[in-house]
Amino acid sequence: YEMTVAQGEVVGRINGLAVMGEDSGIVLPVMAEVTPSQGPGGVIATGQLKEMAEEAVQNVSAIIKKFSDQNxxxxxxHIQFVQVGEGGVDGDSASITVAAAVISALENVPVDQNLAMTGSLSVRGDVLPVGGVTHKIEAAAKAGLERVIIPAANEQDVMIEDEYEDQIEIIPVSHISEVLEVALAGEGEKDGLVDRLKSITGQALDRQPVNQQGSGSPRPQ
Amino acid sequence: YEMTVAQGEVVGRINGLAVMGEDSGIVLPVMAEVTPSQGPGGVIATGQLKEMAEEAVQNVSAIIKKFSDQNxxxxxxHIQFVQVGEGGVDGDSASITVAAAVISALENVPVDQNLAMTGSLSVRGDVLPVGGVTHKIEAAAKAGLERVIIPAANEQDVMIEDEYEDQIEIIPVSHISEVLEVALAGEGEKDGLVDRLKSITGQALDRQPVNQQGSGSPRPQ
Amino acid sequence: YEMTVAQGEVVGRINGLAVMGEDSGIVLPVMAEVTPSQGPGGVIATGQLKEMAEEAVQNVSAIIKKFSDQNxxxxxxHIQFVQVGEGGVDGDSASITVAAAVISALENVPVDQNLAMTGSLSVRGDVLPVGGVTHKIEAAAKAGLERVIIPAANEQDVMIEDEYEDQIEIIPVSHISEVLEVALAGEGEKDGLVDRLKSITGQALDRQPVNQQGSGSPRPQ
Amino acid sequence: YEMTVAQGEVVGRINGLAVMGEDSGIVLPVMAEVTPSQGPGGVIATGQLKEMAEEAVQNVSAIIKKFSDQNxxxxxxHIQFVQVGEGGVDGDSASITVAAAVISALENVPVDQNLAMTGSLSVRGDVLPVGGVTHKIEAAAKAGLERVIIPAANEQDVMIEDEYEDQIEIIPVSHISEVLEVALAGEGEKDGLVDRLKSITGQALDRQPVNQQGSGSPRPQ
Amino acid sequence: YEMTVAQGEVVGRINGLAVMGEDSGIVLPVMAEVTPSQGPGGVIATGQLKEMAEEAVQNVSAIIKKFSDQNxxxxxxHIQFVQVGEGGVDGDSASITVAAAVISALENVPVDQNLAMTGSLSVRGDVLPVGGVTHKIEAAAKAGLERVIIPAANEQDVMIEDEYEDQIEIIPVSHISEVLEVALAGEGEKDGLVDRLKSITGQALDRQPVNQQGSGSPRPQ
Amino acid sequence: YEMTVAQGEVVGRINGLAVMGEDSGIVLPVMAEVTPSQGPGGVIATGQLKEMAEEAVQNVSAIIKKFSDQNxxxxxxHIQFVQVGEGGVDGDSASITVAAAVISALENVPVDQNLAMTGSLSVRGDVLPVGGVTHKIEAAAKAGLERVIIPAANEQDVMIEDEYEDQIEIIPVSHISEVLEVALAGEGEKDGLVDRLKSITGQALDRQPVNQQGSGSPRPQ
Ligand SMILES: [Ca+2]
Ligand SMILES: [Ca+2]
Ligand SMILES: [Ca+2]
Ligand SMILES: [Ca+2]
Ligand SMILES: [Ca+2]
Ligand SMILES: [Ca+2]
Ligand SMILES: [Ca+2]
Ligand SMILES: [Ca+2]
Ligand SMILES: [Ca+2]
Ligand SMILES: [Ca+2]
Ligand SMILES: [Ca+2]
Ligand SMILES: [Ca+2]
Known part of the structure; x- marks a missing residue:
């Protein structure tokens, strides 16, 4: 019954990506809405989230609370993983999807629907690597999507088949501000948001200098 | 002991639909009431709701909170699944029923009782597809109901037997505002509510353009 | 050790009825008191209530909160199921008993003790049918009670033995306002309460018109 | 290591009674203290209370909240079951002990220590019957206590051996105000408290008229 | 890795005592700190406390809240059982240690470190007996401590070996004010605290008169 | 996919250290951010923390709340253990890492990234010993880090192989103020923070005098 929306611009909806089983990716849309609270404000996430996914939402909330300040x-x-199967949602690879969907709803700026994304997020705005990148990119391509955002740290993991290479553009990012730069529609309003997000999380880990120096010191374990 | 009400107009009561076992539908009425709160306001749902049904109620609350703003x-x-059996309520297919019952109670506008409905709901007002549509429609017809609302995305799933075809009108919808347009009784007051609901959730996913273009890009998985 | 009070008028105490095992009814008194709150106000029910009974108390609270408005x-x-056995209380058939006991305590109007009652309650004030009506009526008669309130929808289920027929008067009701009309002692004060309750829940399901038309459309499932 | 205090007058301490195993009673002291709250006020009971004992404390709180009104x-x-064994405390027979200890602490009026008590309590102040009365009375006598309060409804259950008959005075009561009349030390201050308690819970079940009329209608089940 | 501090004076740190297995005592230090609250104030105890130890902390809080009144x-x-093993902390014998550590932190008055202590506490300030006193005293002596506080009610249980008798002074106490009299360093400030504590909990059980009269009435069970 | 950052200065990020299995250390980065609260303020830690790790965060919060006073x-x-594996985080050896990361985020002062640290923390600021120090130091050296902070009480446990001895500087500390003295970048701002932290927790256990006197009285158990 599920449908992927692959074009147009929509507020508060983003095509996320997930892995099913060992070697299969799917498009897993996330929708968000911001409403007056009943009692003290809170974050309400549905989709039968497992512990790791719940914690991913908490990490995203750090970005949102800094971004929107006291209001x-x-x-x-509200964050809704739409039409999730019985197993619910686990893992933290939808973090950037959730963050972008909430900012879209909060600021009423639409998101391009020809786009999918996957990426974990630190509480300071860094995009952290995730698993299953190749399968996810193929799922996005099969669903007719034209662009896919992945963590820069996952670039070397991409091994998609030839048939998909021309269909879909892969966009590596290392900070949540880059995600919004790519995903949000419109120009004037978007640039203001991206700048605000950069300044707010400007203290976060800056990956580029480390990579440029290529000193070999960051060693995977 | 259970009774389906199949005519007249009632505030805060709607004939929902559920599936029992593999191939049997039942009418599952939902009643709602809005009261002064004791302590901070909240949503209280009864009927031994399982996790997916609890989350459906949380998703509905996003619509209600936007609709009724700060008051x-x-x-x-209060949301009551009336005379549910011992197994309780699961699934999210009563989402539009709950949303419409609460708005009826909140605004004191009656709902037609010759009507049943089934449909999931996004936090932005989209009506999402559900399972068991054919069995549910047959259950509504057997209970003497004259109209049944289903998600537009489920239209192709309807395969009811000939005997029911003339008894019951099937009304596909894709947004919660259409549900209220069909279900609420009275005219003047209803139109105001429907318009308000459209404007509030106007930013939500707009299905029509995607379908009109028929570009084949939305692919089921 | 348990004692049924079968005469006089008492504030905040009502003889409820329950089924034990397969074919045995018992008188199960409910007591209520309304006190200044410690912290935010709440509903506190004791008697080792199982899930269905807890939810019945929540449904009753909808009526109480509407009735007493913001004060x-x-x-x-406080709602106390008195001297319940080790198994605790389950089911929702004490709903009208709880509602009437709390209104009696809240308004300080006594309840006739020669009376027992059983009935489920919707959040809008409808009295809904329950199980075991015959066994419950016999238990009330054996305990020396003179009147018993049952849901109108259960009238056809009553099959009591001859010996009890002359001992006890059976009073079918379909709305909580009728319960109070029968149960409360005194006249002037009672009428005011019943009228207030009718006006507050006047939007709830009105069964009479449906039954009068007898159109056969409400079909049990 | 445990010690029963059997003489003098102490604020906030009462000799409760409990049954251990099948046929053995013990003295189980209860201590109470009322303090400024940290956060919203609450009732804090320790002694590894099981569900029935926790609920008994909630029922007692109804009396306390009415008695002390808004302050x-x-x-x-704080309610402390002192030096309870590993099994914790269950049952509701310490209800009157808890109520009297808290009122003593709240009003700073001492309680006679040559006294023990057992009895359940309704939310409206009635003393309800309990189990194991004979074993409890014998335990109080063995501990050197001179008086024991029991529920009036348990009078017929008392079958203590001759050796204890002369040692201990048995005092049946049917309302919490009678418990305080017997247990509190001092005169002037006590009478004011007892009167206040009577007036506050004066709407509760009045047993005497029913018993006087002796109409046979209250039938045990 | 654990270290016992056996000399000097420290704010908010006390050498508690615990029993491990059947016949072995250990020194189990407790540290406390009082901080501005985040949200409503509370008591936060760490060391993987089991139910009985959690309840002991709640009982201690009654003393602290009375002592420090509304501020x-x-x-x-914060109460920290330092470097507890994997089994966590159970029992209530650290109650006087916790109470004294918190009062030291609250009032910024240092505690002698050449001292250990064990004892349960009532909500009114009485020191109640505990188990394993002999093993605990030996553990304190082995750790080089010079004084050990025990409950007066445990005096008859002390059976330490000759080698420890000259090493360590045993100080029996029956009220929390005596604990602070012994444990706090400094004079002027200490006396004020002890007096305040005595006056606040002056209504608590006064053991001396009972013991003086030696009337035999307190009988162990 | 994980990357250790081994140079530069970053706000709110510190290279922690953990033990995996029996004899293997890993670098486990911690990130922190301080945001406006939604509802009452709180501490939100992610990384699937087990009980001991949750309690370590609570102990750290005592230091933070004293340090930042009422604001x-x-x-x-927000405290995020970054890219933890499926087993989650247990133990309290990241306490000083968490404390330093939060203070860095709160004060917006960067932390040197060529540094790793391990150490437990008391609620009064003492650095307490931890396990696996040798394996952790080797993991830090392998990751290209140049300095590692360990508890002074663990100095005698360090047995690293020759190849690492010249690569990495080992810095033993006994108070959280020393951790910040070593870890924070910049001078003027840092000194103010360290002084403030010293004065605030100046009442905590002062280890030096005890060690200097070397009286043999602190005995491990
Ligand atoms: Ca959830
Ligand atoms: Ca919006
Ligand atoms: Ca529920
Ligand atoms: Ca209404
Ligand atoms: Ca309960
Ligand atoms: Ca009343
Ligand atoms: Ca408890
Ligand atoms: Ca007092
Ligand atoms: Ca804990
Ligand atoms: Ca202090
Ligand atoms: Ca967690
Ligand atoms: Ca910051």
């Missing part, structure tokens, strides 16, 4: 204390933030 | 913070919203 | 926010409502 | 909202009520 | 409502009280 | 009541403190 969020009397609002509820 | 809901000192109110409790 | 309940700094009060605690 | 309790910024206080914590 | 504690915006403070958090 | 933290409307802030949320």
């Amino acid at each position: 969020i204390s009397e609002k509820d933030i | 809901i913070s000192e109110k409790d919203i | 309940i926010s700094e009060k605690d409502i | 309790i909202s910024e206080k914590d009520i | 504690i409502s915006e403070k958090d009280i | 933290i009541s409307e802030k949320d403190i």
